[in-house]
Amino acid sequence: MSEEINKPNNFIRNLIDADLDKGKNEGRVHTRFPPEPNGYLHIGHAKSICLNFGLARDYKGQCNLRFDDTNPQKEDEEFVDAIKEDVQWLGFDWGEQPFFASDYFDRLYDFAVQLIKQGDAYVCDLNAEETREYRGTLTEPGKNSPHRDRTVEENLVLFDGMRAGQFPDGAKLLRAKINMASPNINLRDPAIYRIRQGVIHHQTGDKWCIYPMYDYTHCLSDAIEGVTHSVCTLEFEDHRPLYNWFLETLKTEHHPQQIEFSRLNLQYAITSKRKLTQLVEQGAVDGWDDPRMSTISGMRRRGYPAASIREFCERIGVTKADNSIEMSTLESCIRDNLNENSPRAMAVLDPLKIVITNYPEGQTEDLTAPNHPQQEAMGTRNIPFGREIYIDRADFKEEANNKFKRLVKDKEVRLRNAYVIRCDDVIKNADGEIIELRCSYDDATLGAAPEGRKVKGVIHWVSAEHGVKAEVRLYDRLFNHPQPDSDKTVDDFMVHLNPDSLATRTECVLEPSLLTAEAGKVYQFEREGYFCADAKLSSESKLVFNRTITLRDTWAKIEQQS
């Protein structure tokens, strides 16, 4: 019973269970993840990846990574490589090698010849505009193309001529002969092959000057690979009759079942490859892997663990209903993982100097701090302590009521992993800005409660002498509208870009153990959040950290309310 609770459960799995009960597909479950290499993968693709590879894993089947590379003008090898890296990083294995729809171009061509011979496809000379006019509208039927009744022989010659490069782009089109009056527009004699002269395909080079369309290619690729369950998003539901038409008309050996689910919509983020491309090309972000991007590579660079993205995909479920997932759902997955796995450290992002006047000048001591408060197995580390330290400006007030559990003039606070100090003096510059604090420490409070009084506040600190300088990048949501791309009151989603999505702090001071932090390894900077050294920008000579995510902050919430 208790094992059942966490088992993913969704309508696709129910469907597969039913298929298995019926003995369909000889009990095989074979899925595929079919990205087009025309951009980087995003969080929405992660949902599909987890679904498809997860199905294969749980049903002891197989999931192919297949590049849907039928439109060379928009595609690039760079994207092929990035996609492979992302899928792998997410923790999935596509076996021997990735597949490419272009692997099947020869067979696809033969299938097209078969369609022509059967009288199920014809070469059409209408140009793009005429084709659109002949297609009709949503409420009016289309008209048959004047070339619809060409003979098989003529079609064969023409199609061969298309392949041989005898016609310029747009001059001819191979079309399926289905039904121009169908209420489903996808069935109004859809295009099968179009001409693309002089284009170099990233996989097949200049071998072809005609390229097959998605609807035609996808179902046949699935069939060729022996896919049993072809899972795609809802907008392809209208294409399913066409998917089935090609397979039935060509009498393929296998006939995979297309199943549609609803795509992910994440609030304050973009899950559209086209719009992510726009962000990159217009320079609104630093690139596809900008840590603010909802791309897999961006999230990786930001420090999101792969496991937390997988957990997220599990938590949101799989249905056919439109959805709008709150960012807090994703954030919860990230914090759960990071809280459990990341070692603690101390870092001061907005330094305020403190001199501990009763601490011997020139003295230094190594204090010991646990790397994780709940997990002893993570061990301890040494933190140097000295007469001069930094604390965060936000942790001091000259006056405050007792709800403020930090350092206040003439009051005490605990320095985390160290002593209790009292603030005796506040030093200001000519402009009245606080530039330094003079404090005294109680040397009986190391690892011990102070005598005769309670000190409830605890703040973090770094030794001024030993701390290392660093730049820290604080990220906020990239957009300030929950659905930036579906706001119909504006004509460009870019107006919803959050101007404060990146705040760079250049004067941060980190505890020295962080100097050798491995890029991408996430630490919790206690009381601040989770951070990792940036894989691209950080070096030992110039440390640059990304804030992966803040800690849950109920104090900020209380402050805001009052």
Next chain:
RNA sequence: UGGGGCGUCGGCAAGUGGUAAGCCACCAGGUUUUGAUCCUGGCAUUCGUAGGUUCGAAUCCUGCCGCCCCAGCCA
């Protein structure tokens, strides 16, 4: 308004005729050398809506309402 799909708590989502799981968020307490974590408790007499069938309906039937997708030689 032709075709396709979807409507269960603020956001997700189980539920498949036997009397509304779970998660996130939120609220109230407790522990705590991180205002973190953790722990305890609260959070849908009701399933878009109106009828009908039934001993019994979120589940079956009918009507209505709302939202999403489709007129690329993109995927």
